[in-house]
Amino acid sequence: MVSEPGAEPKRHWLRILFVLPFVAMLWVSSYNRLTPALFGFPFYYWYQLLWIVIAAAIAALVYRAEHRG
Amino acid sequence: MNAPALAVFIALFLLVTGIGFWASGWRAGDLTLLHEWGLGGRRFGTFVTWFLLGGDLYTAYTFIAVPALVYGAGALGFFAVPYTVMVYPLLYLIFPRLWSLAHRHGYVTSSDVVLGRYGNKWLALAVGVTGIVATMPYIALQLVGMQVVIGAMGVSGEGIMKDLPLVIAFVILAAFTYTSGLRAPAMIAVVKDLLIYLVVIAVTVFVPLKLGGFGSVFSAVPPAKLTLAAPAADSYGPYSTYATLAFGSALALLLYPHSLTAVLSSSSPGAIRRNAALLPAYSLVLGLLALLGFMAVALHVGSDPAFADGFKRYGNNFAVPALILAVFPSWFAGLAFAAIAIGALVPSAIMSIACANIVSRTIYRGFLAPHATHAQESSMAKIASLLVKVGALVFIIFVPVPYALQFQLLGGLWIIQVLPSVILGLYLRLLNGWGLLAGWAAGTILGTWMASTTSFKAAVFTLSVGGTSFPGYIALWALVANVAVSVLLSLLLRPFVSPAPELAEAE
Numbered sequence: 001m002v003s004e005p006g007a008e009p010k011r012h013w014l015r016i017l018f019v020l021p022f023v024a025m026l027w028v029s030s031y032n033r034l035t036p037a038l039f040g041f042p043f044y045y046w047y048q049l050l051w052i053v054i055a056a057a058i059a060a061l062v063y064r065a066e067h068r069g
Numbered sequence: 070m071n072a073p074a075l076a077v078f079i080a081l082f083l084l085v086t087g088i089g090f091w092a093s094g095w096r097a098g099d100l101t102l103l104h105e106w107g108l109g110g111r112r113f114g115t116f117v118t119w120f121l122l123g124g125d126l127y128t129a130y131t132f133i134a135v136p137a138l139v140y141g142a143g144a145l146g147f148f149a150v151p152y153t154v155m156v157y158p159l160l161y162l163i164f165p166r167l168w169s170l171a172h173r174h175g176y177v178t179s180s181d182v183v184l185g186r187y188g189n190k191w192l193a194l195a196v197g198v199t200g201i202v203a204t205m206p207y208i209a210l211q212l213v214g215m216q217v218v219i220g221a222m223g224v225s226g227e228g229i230m231k232d233l234p235l236v237i238a239f240v241i242l243a244a245f246t247y248t249s250g251l252r253a254p255a256m257i258a259v260v261k262d263l264l265i266y267l268v269v270i271a272v273t274v275f276v277p278l279k280l281g282g283f284g285s286v287f288s289a290v291p292p293a294k295l296t297l298a299a300p301a302a303d304s305y306g307p308y309s310t311y312a313t314l315a316f317g318s319a320l321a322l323l324l325y326p327h328s329l330t331a332v333l334s335s336s337s338p339g340a341i342r343r344n345a346a347l348l349p350a351y352s353l354v355l356g357l358l359a360l361l362g363f364m365a366v367a368l369h370v371g372s373d374p375a376f377a378d379g380f381k382r383y384g385n386n387f388a389v390p391a392l393i394l395a396v397f398p399s400w401f402a403g404l405a406f407a408a409i410a411i412g413a414l415v416p417s418a419i420m421s422i423a424c425a426n427i428v429s430r431t432i433y434r435g436f437l438a439p440h441a442t443h444a445q446e447s448s449m450a451k452i453a454s455l456l457v458k459v460g461a462l463v464f465i466i467f468v469p470v471p472y473a474l475q476f477q478l479l480g481g482l483w484i485i486q487v488l489p490s491v492i493l494g495l496y497l498r499l500l501n502g503w504g505l506l507a508g509w510a511a512g513t514i515l516g517t518w519m520a521s522t523t524s525f526k527a528a529v530f531t532l533s534v535g536g537t538s539f540p541g542y543i544a545l546w547a548l549v550a551n552v553a554v555s556v557l558l559s560l561l562l563r564p565f566v567s568p569a570p571e572l573a574e575a576e
Contacts, residue, residue, distance in 0.1 A: 015162070018158040018161070018162060021154050021155060021158055022155055022158070022316075024154075025151035025154050025155055025312070025315060025316075026151075026312045026315075026316060027312075028297065028307075028308040028309075028311050028312050029308055032144075032296050032297050032299075032308070033296060034292070034295060034296060037284070039283060040277075040282050040283035040284030040285070040286070040287060041283055041287070042287055042295055042296070044144060044147070044295065044296050045147070045287075045356075045360070048147065048150045048151055048154070048356070049150065049353065049356045051150075051151070051154045052150065052153065052154055052349050052352045052353050052356065053349070053353070055154045055155075055157055055158060055349060056157070056345075056346050056347075056349035056350075057346075058158070059157055059158070059161050059342070059345040059346035059349075060346040062161065063161075063342050063343060063345070063346055066342075067339060067342075
């Protein structure tokens with residue numbers, strides 16, 4: 001069981017979500033366009049900025065799942 | 070000379086110099102502080118790690134070069150954003166495991182990890198030297214950032230006088246790194262971040278307001294620059310370039326010695342995982358920073374005669390200083406330039422400490438003086454940190470740097486070659502030291518050769534497979550060759566070399 005500080009917590013199946021940022025960002029042709037724009041930002045820009053937030057949310061979600069109790 | 074800007078700049082620079090030395094005095098009174106760093110409360114660990122890693126990702130070079138690339142190349146320069154999107158899942162998944170291994174065995178650098186895993190000191194030397202060689206131009210890049218802002222304030226001279234301000238700044242840096250160690254950059258990072266957030270928010274609010282919203286910023290840019298050019302039928306063109314640059318850079322970033330220093334100095338694997346969720350706050354600011362390049366386009370700073378000299382001397386790297394000078398009063402420009410210069414000091418300090426660790430642990434103790442005492446080892450590290458900085462300074466004074474970002478990409482090409490040795494070994498037991506050393510050599514030679522075909526000017530090489538061409542980041546192509554050779558040779562050598570020990574798993 002988990003005892004020493006260096007121990008790995010139990011891996012949660014939600015880790016599979018970490019695939020999403022890679023698929024989204026490497027699939028360049030899916031976001032290489034100007035529309036729809038948001039607050040004046042062309043799609044290319046707000047979409048990639050949005051993925052910063054999504055990837056952070058995934059990390060937070062997986063962290064909560066793995067470090068509960 | 071811009072006197073108000075220079076006055077604010079010097080005042081802030083003196084402030085952080087004071088903090089740098091004050092950090093050392095405080096530590097001298099409390100010897101357990103370094104120890105606290107390794108074992109401190111979880112909250113403290115997360116907090117300091119956030120600043121240390123943030124300082125690594127978010128340097129003076131970032132502030133200058135990323136907007137400069139967006140200014141010059143448009144959409145391609147935005148690859149810094151998907152790059153940072155992909156870094157944090159890697160941080161979450163891989164580095165807590167590395168931390169645990171290092172924690173258990175007292176490893177300080179990636180060379181230690183490799184030596185412990187494979188018992189091959191030549192592989193450890195290769196990993197260590199790669200780290201130092203890749204980091205040197207990175208430190209030099211920080212100086213480019215500093216050089217540009219000092220020039221932007223109209224400080225100029227001839228001969229030796231030309232480089233004097235840079236030399237002074239570096240002597241100060243060397244002095245407080247020598248006396249305070251890692252504690253100094255960690256404290257200065259707080260000031261640096263406050264200043265940079267202030268500047269970024271001011272620019273991203275004020276410039277669009279002046280121009281009439283972000284829509285006006287983007288519509289001032291030629292539409293062809295706003296997205297990547299659609300590739301021809303037989304090529305993946307800009308798409309594969311963009312994707313491989315982002316992915317390769319993400320793989321490379323955390324392998325740099327200074328990143329590992331920050332990761333390994335955190336208090337627990339949990340602190341690292343929490344940072345995978347918290348550090349993206351920096352990425353958002355980085356994304357906004359990249360857009361400063363378009364704001365510079367929208368304000369036509371490139372055709373302003375007042376900035377002609379700056380663009381002539383520093384190329385597109387002058388875009389951000391020109392933007393700041395064009396929009397803000399002198400005193401605020403001084404504050405912004407100080408933020409950039411301090412943003413150069415923090416990572417330079419961490420980088421030179423990380424290199425110094427490698428020099429004293431791997432080269433000095435590993436090869437030259439195996440029986441060195443702890444005191445000798447640490448004084449060697451201090452001297453090495455000075456040598457590394459002098460090296461970077463000489464590099465920047467005598468080597469002209471027209472394309473700062475490309476230089477960093479070449480360093481990335483080399484550092485990524487340690488990935489099989491440092492990371493894959495955590496997962497694959499079939500690898501062994503000699504196989505990995507051969508893979509490292511193959512990747513380094515192939516990557517350097519590919520870069521030489523572009524006269525070391527570009528980081529992209531076009532592979533052709535069955536009539537379809539894939540232009541992509543050289544580092545990634547070379548890494549594929551590296552992994553192939555490492556695995557193949559490890560299998561062939563298996564009967565002759567004992568495998569790495571099984572990693573203890575807590576599951």
